[in-house]
Amino acid sequence: MSESADPQHVSHHLRQHGLGPQVVGQRVVVRRLVRGETGPSGGPAFTDVLGICLAWGDGRCVVQPAEGPAVTIALADIVSGKPVPPRPPVRHRIAPAQAQRRGFALFPGMHAEPLGDWVLRHTPGSGARRANSVLAFGPANVQDAHDRVSAFYAQHGARPVAAVLPDSAEEESFRARGWVAESGDADTLFQMAGVATVRRALGSRRAPASPPAEYDEDGDLVIARIGDHARGVAAYADDWVGFRGIEVDPAHRRRGLALAVMAALLGWGAERGATTAYLQVLGDNAAAVGLYEGLGFVTHHAYRYLAPAPEPVVASDRRPEA
Numbered sequence: 254m255s256e257s258a259d260p261q262h263v264s265h266h267l268r269q270h271g272l273g274p275q276v277v278g279q280r281v282v283v284r285r286l287v288r289g290e291t292g293p294s295g296g297p298a299f300t301d302v303l304g305i306c307l308a309w310g311d312g313r314c315v316v317q318p319a320e321g322p323a324v325t326i327a328l329a330d331i332v333s334g335k336p337v338p339p340r341p342p343v344r345h346r347i348a349p350a351q352a353q354r355r356g357f358a359l360f361p362g363m364h365a366e367p368l369g370d371w372v373l374r375h376t377p378g379s380g381a382r383r384a385n386s387v388l389a390f391g392p393a394n395v396q397d398a399h400d401r402v403s404a405f406y407a408q409h410g411a412r413p414v415a416a417v418l419p420d421s422a423e424e425e426s427f428r429a430r431g432w433v434a435e436s437g438d439a440d441t442l443f444q445m446a447g448v449a450t451v452r453r454a455l456g457s458r459r460a461p462a463s464p465p466a467e468y469d470e471d472g473d474l475v476i477a478r479i480g481d482h483a484r485g486v487a488a489y490a491d492d493w494v495g496f497r498g499i500e501v502d503p504a505h506r507r508r509g510l511a512l513a514v515m516a517a518l519l520g521w522g523a524e525r526g527a528t529t530a531y532l533q534v535l536g537d538n539a540a541a542v543g544l545y546e547g548l549g550f551v552t553h554h555a556y557r558y559l560a561p562a563p564e565p566v567v568a569s570d571r572r573p574e575a
Contacts, residue, residue, distance in 0.1 A: 271335045274309045281306045283316055283334035285326050299332060345445070349418060349554040350390040352443055353383075355531065358490035359497050360384040361474055366405070369395030373405045381497075382435070382558055383533065386414035389423045390556075399430055403561070415559045427559045435558035439537035442552045448494065448523050448530050450549040455516045463510060466517035473525070477517040483510035487518035494522025496532040511544065 272281065282303045290298035304318035314331065317323045354372070357363055363384055366373040371393045376384035387402045395401070406413040414435055417424040469476040473489045485499035496518055501510045519530060534541045536555060 276306045279336045284332045286330040355493050358488035359495050369393040375409050386416045389415045389417050431562050432559040433562045435560040440555040440557045442536050444550040445531040445553050446549040454548040463513045483514045485514040489525045493529045494527035
C-alpha cells in the first residue's frame with residue numbers, strides 16, 4: 254500500500270479487518286509496513302504492534318504497547334489488524350493445577366503425597382472432597398497411576414475420588430476404567446478476584462449493622478464469626494487468601510451477614526499482604542455464584558469429581574427360611 258493510496262480504499266481495506274475509529278480504547282494488533290527496510294525474503298519488511306489504540310484519525314493510528322512509548326502508524330502503512338481480547342490479569346494466567354495447590358492452605362491437616370504430577374490428598378477429620386481426593390490435572394507421568402490411587406485410599410480406609418478437569422484426557426482415562434460421577438453435584442467452580450476489587454465492591458454495599466467479627470486464629474488460618482449467626486474460614490499463603498465454609502444460620506439469612514463475614518475475612522487477609530482472593534463454589538448454587546460474581550469474582554476453571562462405580566447388588570436365589 255503506497256503513501257498515495259486512495260483514502261477511501263484504505264478505509265474500506267481496514268474496515269474489513271475490524272479496524273477504524275471504533276477501536277480507540279481497545280486492545281488491537283496492527284501489522285504495518287516498515288518503510289526503507291527489506292524483509293527476510295527480500296521483499297517489503299513488516300512488523301506487528303500490539304497494544305491499546307489511543308487515537309485514530311488524520312491519516313494515522315496511535316498504539317500504546319504494554320512497554321515503551323506509543324507508536325504512531327500511518328494508515329497507509331497498515332497491512333492488516335484486528336481487535337484482540339484484553340490480556341487476562343496475571344493471577345488468571347496461573348495453571349489450574351497451580352491454583353488448586355494454593356487451596357491446600359485451607360486444610361492445614363492435609364496429607365498431600367505426590368504421584369508424579371498428581372497429588373494424593375487425605376485429611377483426617379474433614380469430609381471435604383477437595384481435601385480427600387487425588388488432584389488429577391494433567392498426565393500423572395507415572396505407571397499404574399490409577400491403581401496406585403485406589404491403593405492409597407484403601408490404605409486410609411476411604412473411597413477413591415478423583416478431581417479432574419471436564420472433558421480432559423484424565424477424565425477419559427478414569428471413565429475408561431469404570432469410574433463415574435462421584436455424585437449428582439454440578440461441576441465446582443474455582444473463582445478468583447483481586448483483593449482490592451472485592452474490598453471496593455463490599456464497601457459499596459450498605460449491609461445492615463451487625464456485631465463486630467470475632468477471630469479465632471491459628472497461624473495463617475482464621476475462623477471469623479458474626480455472633481452466633483454466621484461464620485467462615487480463610488487461609489493466607491504466598492499473597493493469596495482463600496475462603497471456605499461461609500455459613501449463615503437459616504433464620505438469619507438475607508440480612509447481609511454473608512457479606513459481613515466476607516469483609517472480615519478479606520480484611521484479615523489484606524492485613525497479611527494478600528492481593529488475590531479465591532474460593533470454590535458449586536456451579537448450580539445460583540445464589541452463591543451471584544453473590545460472589547457481584548463482588549468481582551470470576552471463574553478461573555471448573556472441575557468435577559469421579560469415583561469407581563458402586564458394585565452391583567446381586568440378588569440371591571436362596572429362598573428365605575420359613
